Structure formats: C-alpha cells, structure tokens
Amino acid sequence: MLAGIPQDHRPRGRRLLRAGAVAAVVLGLLVWWLLPQSPGPTPHGRIAVATGMPTGVYAQYGKLLKRDLAADLPALEVRLLRSEGSMDNLQQLSTGRADFALATADAAATYGYRGEPGAEHLRACARLYDDYVQLIVPRNSPVRTTRDLKGLRVAVGADGSGVQLITRRLLLAARVDFDRDIAPVRVGIDRAPAMLQRHEVDAFFWSGGLPTGAVQTLSEQLPVRLVPLGDLLDPLHAMGWQTYYYRAAVIPTDAYPDMHAEEAVKTIAVANLLVTRDDIDSDLTESITRTVIRNRDSIGTKVHAAQKVDFRTAIYTNPLQLHAGARRYYVSAKP
Numbered sequence: 505m506l507a508g509i510p511q512d513h514r515p516r517g518r519r520l521l522r523a524g525a526v527a528a529v530v531l532g533l534l535v536w537w538l539l540p541q542s543p544g545p546t547p548h549g550r551i552a553v554a555t556g557m558p559t560g561v562y563a564q565y566g567k568l569l570k571r572d573l574a575a576d577l578p579a580l581e582v583r584l585l586r587s588e589g590s591m592d593n594l595q596q597l598s599t600g601r602a603d604f605a606l607a608t609a610d611a612a613a614t615y616g617y618r619g620e621p622g623a624e625h626l627r628a629c630a631r632l633y634d635d636y637v638q639l640i641v642p643r644n645s646p647v648r649t650t651r652d653l654k655g656l657r658v659a660v661g662a663d664g665s666g667v668q669l670i671t672r673r674l675l676l677a678a679r680v681d682f683d684r685d686i687a688p689v690r691v692g693i694d695r696a697p698a699m700l701q702r703h704e705v706d707a708f709f710w711s712g713g714l715p716t717g718a719v720q721t722l723s724e725q726l727p728v729r730l731v732p733l734g735d736l737l738d739p740l741h742a743m744g745w746q747t748y749y750y751r752a753a754v755i756p757t758d759a760y761p762d763m764h765a766e767e768a769v770k771t772i773a774v775a776n777l778l779v780t781r782d783d784i785d786s787d788l789t790e791s792i793t794r795t796v797i798r799n800r801d802s803i804g805t806k807v808h809a810a811q812k813v814d815f816r817t818a819i820y821t822n823p824l825q826l827h828a829g830a831r832r833y834y835v836s837a838k839p
Contacts, residue, residue, distance in 0.1 A: 547788040548579035554593040554602035555584050557694040559718040562606045572799040577791055589665025598622025603784055608635055608666045609749040609775045613823040617746055628821030629778040629793045629830040632813055633713050636755055637670055637772045641707045643727035650678035657687040659696035659708030671709040677739035697722040714759045723762040734770025749774050777821055789829030
C-alpha cells in the first residue's frame with residue numbers, strides 16, 4: 505500500500521482526481537465559450553474592384569458593395585474600376601490591376617479554357633445573381649427570332665464583354681454568321697439604347713440582372729419589346745461543356761412594365777460570380793464574402809436581382825474553386 509493510505513482508498517482517490525480534472529476542463533471550456541472571442545485581423549489598405557459600364561448592373565452593384573464595405577470595413581479603401589464586362593474584368597484581375605471582379609460563369613470557363621495568363625489563379629467568393637440574356641428591338645420590328653436579324657445592324661456588346669461572348673454563341677446557335685449575316689456594332693449597354701432610339705442600330709443584345717436600368721429607361725421613352733431566345737438553349741448546349749453554364753429562364757411580364765408584355769419571354773440565364781485570386785489575403789476575402797452575403801437585401805433595394813443571393817447556393821461557384829477565405833466564412837456561418 506502507499507504510505508499512510510489504505511489500499512482500498514486508492515481507487516476512490518483516483519476517481520476523485522479524474523473527476524476534478526474533467527470538471528476543470530469543462531469549466532475552462534465554458535468560460536472560453538462565454539467570453540467574447542478576439543476578432544481576427546481587421547482588413548485595411550486598398551483594393552480595386554472591376555465592375556462594368558456606368559449604366560450596367562455590374563457598376564451599380566459595385567457602388568452598393570463599396571457603400572456596404574465602408575460600413576463593415578471602415579479601414580479598407582475600395583476603388584471601383586470601369587470595364588467592358590466579364591472578360592475584361594478577368595483580365596484586369598489576372599494582371600493584378602484589380603483584386604476582385606464581377607464575371608459570369610461562362611466567361612470564367614472560357615477564360616480558363618483559352619489558357620489565358622493567370623487563369624489558374626482565379627478563385628471565387630460567391631455565386632451572386634443570374635444574368636438574363638435580352639434581345640431588344642422596336643415594338644414594330646419584324647424580328648421575331650434571332651434568325652430574323654440577318655441583314656440588320658445589331659449592337660453585340662463591347663469587345664471584352666460577356667455580352668459579346670454569349671451573343672456570338674447565340675448567333676452561331678441560330679446559324680447566323682457574326683461577320684457576314686449581320687452588321688455587328690461593338691457597343692455595350694452604355695451606348696446601345698440611345699443608338700436604337702436614333703435608328704443607328706436595329707436591335708441590341710444585353711445580358712444583365714432584372715430589371716436593367718438602361719433597358720427600363722429605354723422602354724419608358726421608346727416602344728420596345730424583347731425577342732424570345734429560349735429556342736436556342738439546346739443548340740447552345742450541343743456546342744460543348746463551355747455552354748453548360750446557360751440555363752432556361754423566363755423574363756416575367758412585370759420586369760419592364762412599360763413594355764406591356766402580354767406573356768413572359770423565354771430566354772437564357774447565366775450565373776454571376778464575385779471573383780478574386782488565390783494570392784489575395786484570406787482574412788480580407790472572408791470579410792468581403794461576409795459583407796456580400798449579409799447585405800444582399802440592402803444591395804437588393806437597388807439591384808433587385810441581388811436579393812436572390814442565397815447562403816445555400818452562393819458556394820456553387822463552378823467553374824471556379826472557392827477562395828480559402830470565402831470557404832472559411834461559409835463553414836463558420838453554416839446554420
């Protein structure tokens with residue numbers, strides 16, 4: 505036996521010691537849980553976000569995101585960069601001119617497929633809202649399908665834009681040659697509506713959230729309508745995996761009230777992503793992702809499509825992997 509301690513008392517003493525040790529650990533964990541946790545490093549410095557043309561949805565979304573970041577991360581200075589659209593944004597991001605950018609999923613897939621410089625370093629923070637492809641013509645136009653554009657002047661989106669990327673594919677699906685069958689006018693949403701009003705183009709393509717302010721304003725000033733594009737989805741998908749990011753969608757009659765549409769218009773939609781690079785700080789990326797998800801309703805008051813940003817779907821950023829910081833946010837915030 506141990507000196508001074510009867511043999512039959514030893515097990516009980518050990519049990520008491522073990523119980524005391526467990527109680528101490530539990531108490532320590534409880535105190536740690538109840539005490540306020542030390543926040544991670546507060547992001548500071550400067551970042552640049554590539555958005556889009558002034559009258560487009562990307563630019564509007566960028567302004568509202570900058571406002572919310574100013575409230576959530578006051579030590580962070582945000583500069584918004586104008587661009588021609590998705591492909592231009594990805595290039596700005598890859599070359600280091602931008603730290604974050606908005607881009608469509610099909611543009612990201614194409615950028616990687618082409619092996620553009622820096623494509624392998626692109627990462628996503630969140631799937632945002634869907635863009636709806638829109639073909640706008642005067643209400644009295646004879647154009648009823650994409651094939652009817654042959655021989656006409658068509659605004660196809662600026663070079664480097666996601667609009668032109670998908671326009672080229674839609675025309676190919678409709679068996680309309682981009683260079684021979686139409687007179688392509690390489691302008692975007694900043695110029696196309698005014699050109700339609702001045703009869704300088706006969707139609708224009710646009711891909712953006714609903715409603716797009718420039719299209720809405722045009723419909724208030726000129727009788728216009730949307731041409732259905734839903735019939736081109738199957739031919740698009742037949743082109744290969746790069747076109748699998750397009751899905752069937754409808755533009756409801758109340759999207760543009762002044763068009764007085766009698767029925768919803770079948771079209772094609774594609775997801776928008778908030779994109780960054782793998783070398784961008786994880787704490788910064790986590791914080792920005794948090795602001796994007798938490799402020800969807802405040803952004804949605806102006807960009808209505810942003811109200812559809814959903815925690816459960818935001819993680820589906822195919823074809824891009826989630827950035828480590830964004831993934832950390834989703835794991836920590838999981839209900």
